[in-house]
Amino acid sequence: MTALRCSGLSRSFGALAAVDGVDLAVAPGARHALIGPNGAGKSTLFRLVSGTMRADAGRVELAGRDVTGLSEVKRCRLGMSQTMQHASLFASMTAAETVALAAARHENGPISLLPRRQPRVAARAEELLSDVGLAGRGGVAVPALSHGERKQLEVALALACRPSLLLLDEPAAGMSPAESARLVELLRGLPPEITVLFVEHDLDLVFSLADAVTVLHLGRVLCSGTPDEVRASEAVRAAYLGTGRREELFLS
Amino acid sequence: MTAVDAPAVPGGTAAVSPRVPRGRDGLVAAAVLVVLAAAPLFLAPFATTTLARILVFALFAVSLDLLVGVTGLPSLGHAAYFGSGAYAAGWVSINVTAEAPVPLLVGAAVGAVAAALTGWITVRTGGVFFLMLTLAIGETVQQVANTWESVTGGANGLTGVPAVRAGGAPLANAGFVYWYVLAVFVLGFVLVWLVARSPFGAALRGIRDNEPRMRAIGYPTALYKYGVFVIAGGVAGVAGSLLVAQQRLVTPADLGFLTASLALLAVIIGGAGSLWGACLGAALVILIRDALGPGLGGHGTLLLGIVFVLVVYLLPRGAAGLRLRRRSPS
Amino acid sequence: MLVSVLNGFAIGFLLFILAVGLSIVFGMMDVLNLAHGALFLGGAYLGATFAGSWGGFLAALGLAAVGGLAAGALLSLMTEPLRRRSHLDQALLTLGVAFVVAELLIIAFGDDPLSVSAPPALDGSVSVLGATYPAYRLVLIGVGAVLALAVYLVVERTRVGALVRATVADREMVATLGIDNRLVKAAVFAVGSLLAATAGVLGGPIYGARPGLDATVLILALVVVVIGGLGSVRGALVGALVIGQVDTLGRVLLPELASFVLFAALALVLVLRPRGLFGSPASVSTR
Numbered sequence: 001m002t003a004l005r006c007s008g009l010s011r012s013f014g015a016l017a018a019v020d021g022v023d024l025a026v027a028p029g030a031r032h033a034l035i036g037p038n039g040a041g042k043s044t045l046f047r048l049v050s051g052t053m054r055a056d057a058g059r060v061e062l063a064g065r066d067v068t069g070l071s072e073v074k075r076c077r078l079g080m081s082q083t084m085q086h087a088s089l090f091a092s093m094t095a096a097e098t099v100a101l102a103a104a105r106h107e108n109g110p111i112s113l114l115p116r117r118q119p120r121v122a123a124r125a126e127e128l129l130s131d132v133g134l135a136g137r138g139g140v141a142v143p144a145l146s147h148g149e150r151k152q153l154e155v156a157l158a159l160a161c162r163p164s165l166l167l168l169d170e171p172a173a174g175m176s177p178a179e180s181a182r183l184v185e186l187l188r189g190l191p192p193e194i195t196v197l198f199v200e201h202d203l204d205l206v207f208s209l210a211d212a213v214t215v216l217h218l219g220r221v222l223c224s225g226t227p228d229e230v231r232a233s234e235a236v237r238a239a240y241l242g243t244g245r246r247e248e249l250f251l252s
Numbered sequence: 253m254t255a256v257d258a259p260a261v262p263g264g265t266a267a268v269s270p271r272v273p274r275g276r277d278g279l280v281a282a283a284v285l286v287v288l289a290a291a292p293l294f295l296a297p298f299a300t301t302t303l304a305r306i307l308v309f310a311l312f313a314v315s316l317d318l319l320v321g322v323t324g325l326p327s328l329g330h331a332a333y334f335g336s337g338a339y340a341a342g343w344v345s346i347n348v349t350a351e352a353p354v355p356l357l358v359g360a361a362v363g364a365v366a367a368a369l370t371g372w373i374t375v376r377t378g379g380v381f382f383l384m385l386t387l388a389i390g391e392t393v394q395q396v397a398n399t400w401e402s403v404t405g406g407a408n409g410l411t412g413v414p415a416v417r418a419g420g421a422p423l424a425n426a427g428f429v430y431w432y433v434l435a436v437f438v439l440g441f442v443l444v445w446l447v448a449r450s451p452f453g454a455a456l457r458g459i460r461d462n463e464p465r466m467r468a469i470g471y472p473t474a475l476y477k478y479g480v481f482v483i484a485g486g487v488a489g490v491a492g493s494l495l496v497a498q499q500r501l502v503t504p505a506d507l508g509f510l511t512a513s514l515a516l517l518a519v520i521i522g523g524a525g526s527l528w529g530a531c532l533g534a535a536l537v538i539l540i541r542d543a544l545g546p547g548l549g550g551h552g553t554l555l556l557g558i559v560f561v562l563v564v565y566l567l568p569r570g571a572a573g574l575r576l577r578r579r580s581p582s
Numbered sequence: 583m584l585v586s587v588l589n590g591f592a593i594g595f596l597l598f599i600l601a602v603g604l605s606i607v608f609g610m611m612d613v614l615n616l617a618h619g620a621l622f623l624g625g626a627y628l629g630a631t632f633a634g635s636w637g638g639f640l641a642a643l644g645l646a647a648v649g650g651l652a653a654g655a656l657l658s659l660m661t662e663p664l665r666r667r668s669h670l671d672q673a674l675l676t677l678g679v680a681f682v683v684a685e686l687l688i689i690a691f692g693d694d695p696l697s698v699s700a701p702p703a704l705d706g707s708v709s710v711l712g713a714t715y716p717a718y719r720l721v722l723i724g725v726g727a728v729l730a731l732a733v734y735l736v737v738e739r740t741r742v743g744a745l746v747r748a749t750v751a752d753r754e755m756v757a758t759l760g761i762d763n764r765l766v767k768a769a770v771f772a773v774g775s776l777l778a779a780t781a782g783v784l785g786g787p788i789y790g791a792r793p794g795l796d797a798t799v800l801i802l803a804l805v806v807v808v809i810g811g812l813g814s815v816r817g818a819l820v821g822a823l824v825i826g827q828v829d830t831l832g833r834v835l836l837p838e839l840a841s842f843v844l845f846a847a848l849a850l851v852l853v854l855r856p857r858g859l860f861g862s863p864a865s866v867s868t869r
Contacts, residue, residue, distance in 0.1 A: 050468065071467075071472075072467050073471065088464070089461075105469060105470050116451070157469060161470055380612075380669045383614060384804045387800075389845065392842065399841070510797075551688070561678035563678075
């Protein structure tokens with residue numbers, strides 16, 4: 001059983017095949033990194049997996065269940081949860097309200113039409129905020145949070161959906177080294193029931209966190225394996241490390 | 253309601269804010285209620301009637317605010333549901349019974365059903381398509397009212413609506429009608445207020461702020477928008493039943509474009525999302541139309557058009573809460 | 583039946599002339615101009631005032647053209663400060679303008695509906711395949727078709743048209759080419775308004791001139807634009823002809839519920855093609 005399996009996943013924009021027959025298997029409990037230069041199709045692949053965008057062809061399976069035809073909302077309800085590359089939150093809410101919004105959907109039964117106290121939701125929001133290092137910041141309005149704090153809030157929001165598969169799109173982008181170190185710590189501390197698939201440009205972060213790496217290039221999978229295999233891969237080298245400077249592969 | 257909107261609407265957001273001390277609000281609300289209830293005792297009948305008109309329009313504006321301010325769905329055709337409710341309540345009063353809760357419930361039901369029939373298409377569109385579709389629906393419904401003479405009375409409207417009856421006796425006196433309107437207004441307002449403060453209301457504000465993100469965290473947003481569209485239609489229908497109770501007449505103009513846009517104006521003047529503000533905006537609009545209009549030779553619309561233009565230029569922050577797609581912080 | 587089809591064409595071409603400006607202004611500039619119907623009504627009242635002779639009719643057309651140009655330029659100027667604001671703000675502004683204009687027209691021309699007579703020699707009827715048909719409407723079909731063709735050719739075949747289409751497709755790109763798109767916007771706004779006011783004069787003998795007509799034609803134009811797809815000339819043409827037919831047929835078959843038929847057509851198109859028949863996703867991106 002895999003946590004996530006994509007087979008033959010494709011999506012084109014006009015003549016450009018952004019994602020072209022991608023096969024990807026993510027093991028349960030993995031910390032699986034998706035890397036590749038800009039334009040490799042990482043973000044599109046993420047959208048196809050999360051259901052934000054429909055695939056032209058191919059299949060997406062979540063824990064053995066075919067979710068290709070399901071909407072983003074249904075996939076989320078089945079345990080798929082994501083953070084956005086550019087923190088995308090709710091401008092009129094506080095951090096605590098933001099997390100409570102997701103928690104209310106995933107902790108309680110149906111959403112009530114009448115006001116009611118939701119102690120479980122509030123407690124869960126509190127707990128998640130402190131998990132991601134935002135303890136005591138719950139009352140702050142989202143626009144008043146720093147960039148790094150918003151990225152942390154993104155993670156809390158995604159975790160509030162009680163995911164079995166967490167999709168992180170460049171979680172450390174724009175973070176200071178200290179913030180990004182804390183993020184690694186947070187992701188390492190996630191329970192093994194949560195599988196993580198993440199896109200990241202920061203290779204230090206990738207190799208310190210990932211136990212599996214897939215390299216995407218021009219919409220196709222170039223190479224997939226353990227971090228050491230990918231580091232040593234001749235295919236990666238030969239295909240586009242012609243200059244010998246491997247950093248260029250990842251930093252564009 | 254929100255820290256972001258608060259500066260735009262001084263004092264207006266208190267009603268839905270979870271962070272403002274509730275005791276003071278309760279006191280203010282109680283005081284306003286006492287003054288409103290006592291009003292007919294010291295106001296002239298004409299002033300009482302105007303106040304009743306304001307309450308009717310205020311409830312209509314509040315129902316629109318649930319869409320525009322809370323959910324971020326700027327409807328230009330909300331009068332369709334207001335008018336449908338009014339016609340239905342009037343028709344029932346003439347042909348079946350005018351006994352108190354019946355016209356009210358029929359108005360609510362017809363408003364909600366009309367919203368349910370038209371809403372499924374509109375809520376799945378966004379941005380300017382929503383504006384245009386709601387506008388088209390409003391106008392379509394008005395033309396139906398104009399042409400379906402056997403039921404609606406055509407261009408002359410539905411006339412000869414009997415007075416609402418409570419406990420078997422008709423409410424003949426302007427003061428009693430006013431109290432009836434006030435009682436229903438309070439009920440409707442409280443209902444909308446509760447919805448806006450509920451977890452459902454929080455989800456609606458989430459949709460207003462960032463709908464794609466709401467979908468990503470598992471909210472079927474089209475369903476929520478549909479739900480609030482139907483609720484707003486039902487409340488507008490209630491307001492419509494009050495309209496017919498108050499003026500004993502419904503005309504196609506009551507479900508037209510002008511009525512819909514005046515309600516939108518009321519919401520914007522009051523600061524979108526603030527239910528109290530919408531009531532104050534409604535008062536201003538009705539005062540201009542009914543009290544100042546006759547002094548301008550019946551051309552209150554001219555003044556309202558100018559107010560529209562001024563509001564857009566001078567109250568950019570009042571309209572800020574309405575932005576179709578709010579920029580998320582990034 | 584034939585009469586109904588011909589009526590459908592007459593109204594269809596009229597709607598195209600009216601709607602094409604609305605569609606392009608929206609497609610290019612994201613401005614939903616709700617004052618468009620008021621411009622039509624202004625044209626209709628001009629027709630009511632001057633028509634009756636050929637000189638009067640042509641004078642009305644000329645005045646409508648000049649007035650429309652000026653009004654369009656003014657509207658473009660008025661919406662300029664709202665460029666970074668939402669559709670709703672712009673819609674509200676033009677709505678306010680529409681109210682003011684409509685009310686001023688009522689003050690000037692009164693509450694009563696005015697009828698507009700067709701120019702002499704066209705006010706009679708002719709026989710078409712055995713059915714009698716108003717000559718004016720037949721001419722209107724011809725004039726409408728010519729105008730529609732002219733607009734279509736200008737937008738699809740000329741350099742100016744290419745600029746317009748490019749702006750619809752990608753505003754930022756055109757701006758980076760160093761073309762002042764405020765000027766393009768003002769020009770398109772002005773020409774669109776000219777067409778709307780002219781349509782009012784041309785439509786006068788069919789619709790007359792009366793308070794409330796502005797809203798009626800605005801809705802028809804919006805339905806056309808939504809069905810055709812925002813910013814598409816071809817869409818506006820097809821949408822206008824379809825709506826012309828649907829509307830007249832509806833009035834013949836279900837006179838009491840004709841507007842429901844119109845809405846049903848709109849709903850059907852939107853369910854099947856949410857972006858309209860010829861709308862591209864790019865041209866309707868919301869800000």
